[in-house]
Amino acid sequence: MPETDGNALVDDLAARIRSKIMSGEIPIGAPLRQAELAAQFGISRTPVREALRQLQTGGLIEVVPNRGAVVRVPVPWEVREAYEVRAELESLAARRAVDRLDDTTIAELRSINKAMYERSLAVAAGTATERDGNDNDQFHSRIYEASANTRLSRMLGEINDAFPRNVSALVLKDSSRHREENFREHEELLEALAAGDADRAAELMRAHVLRAGEHLAHWYERRSSTVFTG
Amino acid sequence: MPETDGNALVDDLAARIRSKIMSGEIPIGAPLRQAELAAQFGISRTPVREALRQLQTGGLIEVVPNRGAVVRVPVPWEVREAYEVRAELESLAARRAVDRLDDTTIAELRSINKAMYERSLAVAAGTATERDGNDNDQFHSRIYEASANTRLSRMLGEINDAFPRNVSALVLKDSSRHREENFREHEELLEALAAGDADRAAELMRAHVLRAGEHLAHWYERRSSTVFTG
DNA sequence: CGCCCTATGATTGGATCCAATTATGGTGCC
């Protein structure tokens, strides 16, 4: 099956760079030098430039004429705005998912949530090492898929891609209160989904996302580390 | 005031190409040849390629490896999906706008809506020539602005930019029933906005957008002209 | 001693080049 869209190399490249930013390997605020990236991937600057344009359109990086690209540093009000939109969209996703989720998927969601919680406990206790892949993303992504609306999934992905994931993970990692809250809210949501209560699921999801956004915005308000300062 | 983001030339270029597609000058389905565009704007292919990447990320065009870019031809279910998301977001925009709209802006909205309606009547009667700038966009854009959430505005702009505007205009132009409906629904919405009834405004907006989406999807279902067939 | 001004190096941005892939048109064979 051939690629349905986009040039493989450039799209792959954009994905790789995005992933480096998402993981925190390239911190927010850091400059992205074309020559450096090109050397790193063993290619010329031309495809790098095109990939950067894609990331620019996605809003993850900022490009200033003749001065290059830097990883955007979100300001708190941007986070709040984005999460108000995300809350609205995830609320819609949850509502749509109610009629489409089968028992198997609900069981999977339960399992993901439980595993995430237990892992976080183990990590906090020092009896386990943390994973890089974020389970929290997985939980929400499953619901996007279940909503069966590609545009909706795409736009939610876009919002999530605007904020490096390692930061969101930090918020959960650093506070046991937030971990507990996250777990409990997921559980409540799952109950509503399983019960087929669309209104309640939508409302729980909205509140859940708004709270998470508030935590994230708060983090950015007093961010100190993990921000590149040249 | 310097450019805050993006390279002036490439961004301008992307905007110009987008506008050609939006206006229908480049019809949906038509191929976008790099050399042709470069010659047309009197530049080399390099910035054209970067601009095309931006449009690709925006979803307006499709790029197949080694075969170039074509203007995407939306299929009806994509339109329905997009408009369900748009309805949700515009509903949020209307709700937020309620607390922020001042009387002046409401008066402007009334005036825009009335002007659009009267112009459409005049055009239908043959006593006036139609404008290219779409008043309907202006009406909705005003509400986006009033919602005072840049992310929300941006995402709504993104959805609207995914479907060439001349098509949406055609839908309104070709049917007096749709024109009447559009005018009346805008008026009702304005009443709710003026009355400060957030719930009602949100609900009216949702229904209004969903109906418009249905019309548009229906058009694409039996599209015949204005689609490029090589 | 500090500030400005200039020279140099680093980096981006547009143009050009060439290889690789795809579309096209023509010829021959069945």
Add this chain to the structure above:
DNA sequence: GGCACCATAATTGGATCCAATCATAGGGCG
């Protein structure tokens, strides 16, 4: 006459080149 195959033209994609712009460091002047 139609279909397959091959040669050639058109087009994309990555690499390279060079000019323009920006950052930086060193020297001159007040």
